[in-house]
Amino acid sequence: MRKLKLKINDKDYTLEMNRDTIKWLEANGFSIEDFDKKPVTYYDLLWLSLFLANHRDVNPNLAIKLMDSYKASGKSPAKVVRFAVEEYQSFMNALADINSTENEEKLEIIEA
Numbered sequence: 001m002r003k004l005k006l007k008i009n010d011k012d013y014t015l016e017m018n019r020d021t022i023k024w025l026e027a028n029g030f031s032i033e034d035f036d037k038k039p040v041t042y043y044d045l046l047w048l049s050l051f052l053a054n055h056r057d058v059n060p061n062l063a064i065k066l067m068d069s070y071k072a073s074g075k076s077p078a079k080v081v082r083f084a085v086e087e088y089q090s091f092m093n094a095l096a097d098i099n100s101t102e103n104e105e106k107l108e109i110i111e112a
Contacts, residue, residue: 001016001017001018001087001090001091002016002083002087003015003016004016004050004080004083006070006080008066008069008070008073009066009069013051013054013055013066014054014055015050015051015053015054015080015083016050016053016054016087017049017050017053017084017087017088017091018053018091019091020052020053021049021050021052021053022049022088022091024049024052025045025046025049025088028045029041029045030042030045030046030049032085032088032089032092035085043081044060044063044064044067046081046084046085046088047063047064047067047077047080047081047084048060048063049084050080050083050084051063051066
């Protein structure tokens with residue numbers, strides 16, 4: 001998985017998504033299929049989730065303040081959230097082995 005480095009309010013942050021942050025997202029109701037039904041909620045969840053792996057001290061309130069500061073500095077939080085979506089989808093594709101051509105193993109499926 002990739003990492004994203006941001007500087008917000010003169011502090012460096014290394015943002016990433018991993019298995020634990022994806023579990024956290026899902027435990028908090030995130031569903032990529034429902035993104036358009038709750039865009040603001042999911043936007044904020046995705047932003048916060050990127051901090052969890054390396055910055056446990058960033059709580060939801062601080063995450064929103066960091067987002068506001070990042071935007072006020074002329075940068076686009078939407079690009080960071082897009083990075084989170086891409087990482088989430090990449091993780092799901094890898095988990096399901098969707099793009100693999102190496103795994104041609106046949107499964108023996110037995111009807112119940």
